[in-house]
Amino acid sequence: MNNRIDNIFRDKVAELDSTPKEVQWTPEKGWANYQQTYSPKRTPLRRFMLIATSMAAAIALMVGFAVKSNIFAPKVIVLQNQTDSITMQQLPNGSKVWINKNSSIAYSVRKSGEFTMDIDGEIYLETEGAAKAPYTLRAGNAIISIENKAALNIKAYPNDNDIDITVSRGSVKVADNILGQGLSLLVTKGNYCSVSRTNSLVFATSNNNPNYLAWKTGNITFNNTPMITVTEVLEKFYGQDIEIADDTIAYLSFTGTFTNLSLDSILAAIEDKTAIKATRLHDKVIISK
Amino acid sequence: MKTILSTLLLLLALQATANAQCAISEKIDWSKEYDGKFLKDFEVKQSDSNVTRFSIILRKDIRYALHFVNPSTPISNIKLYVSDKEEYPVPLNTQVDSEKNHSVSWLKVNETGAYHLYIEFNEKCENDCVVMLLYLEEEEE
Numbered sequence: 001m002n003n004r005i006d007n008i009f010r011d012k013v014a015e016l017d018s019t020p021k022e023v024q025w026t027p028e029k030g031w032a033n034y035q036q037t038y039s040p041k042r043t044p045l046r047r048f049m050l051i052a053t054s055m056a057a058a059i060a061l062m063v064g065f066a067v068k069s070n071i072f073a074p075k076v077i078v079l080q081n082q083t084d085s086i087t088m089q090q091l092p093n094g095s096k097v098w099i100n101k102n103s104s105i106a107y108s109v110r111k112s113g114e115f116t117m118d119i120d121g122e123i124y125l126e127t128e129g130a131a132k133a134p135y136t137l138r139a140g141n142a143i144i145s146i147e148n149k150a151a152l153n154i155k156a157y158p159n160d161n162d163i164d165i166t167v168s169r170g171s172v173k174v175a176d177n178i179l180g181q182g183l184s185l186l187v188t189k190g191n192y193c194s195v196s197r198t199n200s201l202v203f204a205t206s207n208n209n210p211n212y213l214a215w216k217t218g219n220i221t222f223n224n225t226p227m228i229t230v231t232e233v234l235e236k237f238y239g240q241d242i243e244i245a246d247d248t249i250a251y252l253s254f255t256g257t258f259t260n261l262s263l264d265s266i267l268a269a270i271e272d273k274t275a276i277k278a279t280r281l282h283d284k285v286i287i288s289k
Numbered sequence: 290m291k292t293i294l295s296t297l298l299l300l301l302a303l304q305a306t307a308n309a310q311c312a313i314s315e316k317i318d319w320s321k322e323y324d325g326k327f328l329k330d331f332e333v334k335q336s337d338s339n340v341t342r343f344s345i346i347l348r349k350d351i352r353y354a355l356h357f358v359n360p361s362t363p364i365s366n367i368k369l370y371v372s373d374k375e376e377y378p379v380p381l382n383t384q385v386d387s388e389k390n391h392s393v394s395w396l397k398v399n400e401t402g403a404y405h406l407y408i409e410f411n412e413k414c415e416n417d418c419v420v421m422l423l424y425l426e427e428e429e430e
Contacts, residue, residue: 176346185344185403199328201423203345208334224416 080104142195218260325424335417360419
């Protein structure tokens with residue numbers, strides 16, 4: 001195409017055989033000038049460069065499209081528990097996860113072994129053996145890294161102020177993504193860690209709550225526990241408002257263990273062992289003398 | 290008989306009061322009690338080792354205030370120590386008000402990172418406890 005245009009232009013220039021005397025222009029000069037401006041030499045190197053640049057641009061476009069369309073991202077599996085009981089799932093990397101009611105996880109596993117999981121609600125996770133790559137769990141602004149065999153409970157309900165991580169086997173590292181992942185606390189077996197959703201506060205200490213796994217095991221234990229704490233545990237576990245009508249009984253201690261019992265059965269057992277009464281009034285349970 | 294009964298009742302009442310003093314469950318809105326931005330309350334119960342450890346991430350150039358309230362023992366029986374992750378002690382400025390049974394320790398660290406707070410009960414007494422309140426008093430711009 002370019003050659004044809006060049007030929008037409010050269011013929012037209014050759015036809016210009018008479019120019020005014022004051023014009024310092026000749027068809028030869030015009031042709032040379034045209035060639036210099038519009039027909040740069042197409043050396044083999046130039047051709048190679050042109051092809052290579054075009055190919056690079058095409059590849060860059062394809063990669064950009066692939067990244068934007070998440071073609072290289074691993075598949076994300078979402079598990080939601082909308083049933084009225086807890087569910088247990090075995091994950092592709094051998095880990096086991098128990099998901100509480102109204103809770104969900106979204107996880108992905110890369111070929112490298114890198115495992116990431118987002119948690120909403122409450123779960124208990126048991127990982128098996130040393131991981132090929134660290135497991136990264138995200139719950140709200142908490143980031144939990146697991147490198148070896150571990151078992152932990154994560155409570156991260158959106159309406160709670162804190163995200164609670166209780167470790168029952170092995171150890172994990174906990175960080176706040178606002179403070180940065182480099183600033184983490186090592187939380188070992190028997191300890192728990194709390195990450196504030198609002199204050200960038202991360203702390204860990206020994207776990208004194210024997211009922212942190214009650215949602216999974218159905219076991220509720222009280223050991224010289226003040227009645228005010230007993231009612232708080234029962235309120236959370238059964239989703240029932242319980243009010244202590246008389247302050248003098250708030251600090252009476254109670255000891256007992258219950259497994260998979262109804263709230264009414266537990267209240268009856270407390271009534272038997274202590275001098276208090278539990279009465280249902282409208283939507284509340286009232287604890288009185 | 291009457292004397293024994295009244296002594297028992299008195300002991301029960303004292304026990305109930307002692308327990309009542311340290312429970313966070315009293316639902317006091319601690320956030321309004323002292324100056325600064327309230328961060329968290331912790332109920333610290335005496336453990337077998339006499340010392341309870343908290344690990345916490347503290348930020349540099351911030352003055353934290355640690356208030357100890359509602360102890361079930363005289364406030365002078367409770368000591369606070371702070372160390373960095375290498376267990377080097379961090380200096381504290383502490384004021385004890387024995388009359389109000391309250392103490393406050395101010396803390397400022399030079400490096401953001403993990404620190405350990407140790408709360409020690411001087412006398413071994415099972416179930417002794419205290420409420421520790423963490424406030425952020427000032428933040429350098």
